[in-house]
Amino acid sequence: HVQLVESGGGSVQAGGSLTLSCAASGYTASRHDAAWFRQGPGKERERVVIIYGDGSTSYADAVKGRFTISKDNAKNTLYLQMNSLKPEDTAMYYCAARESYIPGSYFPYWSQGTQVTVS
Numbered sequence: 001h002v003q004l005v006e007s008g009g010g011s012v013q014a015g016g017s018l019t020l021s022c023a024a025s026g027y028t029a030s031r032h033d034a035a036w037f038r039q040g041p042g043k044e045r046e047r048v049v050i051i052y053g054d055g056s057t058s059y060a061d062a063v064k065g066r067f068t069i070s071k072d073n074a075k076n077t078l079y080l081q082m083n084s085l086k087p088e089d090t091a092m093y094y095c096a097a098r099e100s101y102i103p104g105s106y107f108p109y110w111s112q113g114t115q116v117t118v119s
Contacts, residue, residue, distance in 0.1 A: 009114030022095035038091035053100040
């Protein structure tokens with residue numbers, strides 16, 4: 001059973017940077033996919049980026065070139081480096097994970113979420 005604990009949100013001015021961290025237990029990077037999602041005020045939840053068990057990634061168009069996902073396998077920690085932040089990036093951010101054999105868009109494991117506010 002995977003457990004995810006997220007940290008690193010906060011408030012930042014437009015153009016600034018933040019890094020989110022997601023510490024995972026019960027997780028093996030090569031056998032799990034992981035992703036960052038966000039939900040802004042009045043908006044649907046959207047996937048920001050996914051990193052597959054093989055290390056490949058896919059970013060949402062809105063964050064390409066500004067956000068970077070990475071993972072430290074030794075620490076079982078996932079990161080989201082967010083640069084050139086915009087007010088429209090304001091949202092609650094969540095990390096999520098699933099076993100790599102799960103198809104489609106279903107993620108059974110979620111963090112508690114952290115607020116990112118860009119002004």
